[in-house]
Amino acid sequence: MIVRKAKLSDVEQIHEIVxxxxxxxxxxxxxxxxxxxxxxxxxxAEEDGEILGTGALHVLWIDLAELRTLAVKENLLSKGIGSKIVDFILEEAKELGIPKVFTLTYQPGFFEKHGFNVIQKESMPHKVWTDCINCPKFPNCNEVCLEKIIDL
Known part of the structure; x- marks a missing residue:
């Protein structure tokens, strides 16, 4: 299995997983x-042409990015695929010089294992909430906000 940047030919499989x-x-x-x-x-994360999982690093500003859309095929959960995707994304954030990465999730324990800390959603800048406006759970969402400070 390798973790790599996505290509246009991956979109259909990403779409299906997400x-x-x-x-x-x-x-x-x-x-x-x-x-x-x-x-x-x-x-x-890909093996023999099959996309096993995906994630994204969405840059919001000079000092902030979101780790979003992390998903692994259900039959492959707990095999370390999500962790490898997160590690790749955090390394990419470091290479870009982004000092802080946050995520919104229903699985805070997973991200805490990767050095993320729970923070209050309200402490995030307004630009973070652009996707939330279109969510059917808005404004009563119970996602947890976590952030990780990147050693640059």
Missing amino acids: NYYAEKGMMLSRARSMLYEHIRDFVV
């Missing part, structure tokens, strides 16, 4: 158009 969880209410759905427009944000 929207599987979106249908269960576990993450936001992603339209194909959004995936194509933001393909440079995405990474994938």
Whole structure:
């Protein structure tokens, strides 16, 4: 298995994985158009041409990025794939010189194992909430906000 930057040819498999969880209410759905427009944000874990999982680093400002859209095929959970994707994304943030990465999740324990700390959602800048406006759970979302300070 390798973790690499996503390519346009990965979009259909990314779309399938992400929207599987979106249908269960576990993450936001992603339209194909959004995936194509933001393909440079995405990474994938791939083996023999099959996408096993995905995640994205979405840069918001000079000092802030979001780790978002982290998803692994359900039958492959707890095999370390998500952790490898997170490690790749955090290394990318470091290479870009981004000092702080945050995530919004229903799985805070997973991110705490990667050095993220729980923070109050309200402490984040307003630009963070652009996706939230379109979410059916807004404003009564129970996602947890976590951040990680990157050693540059």
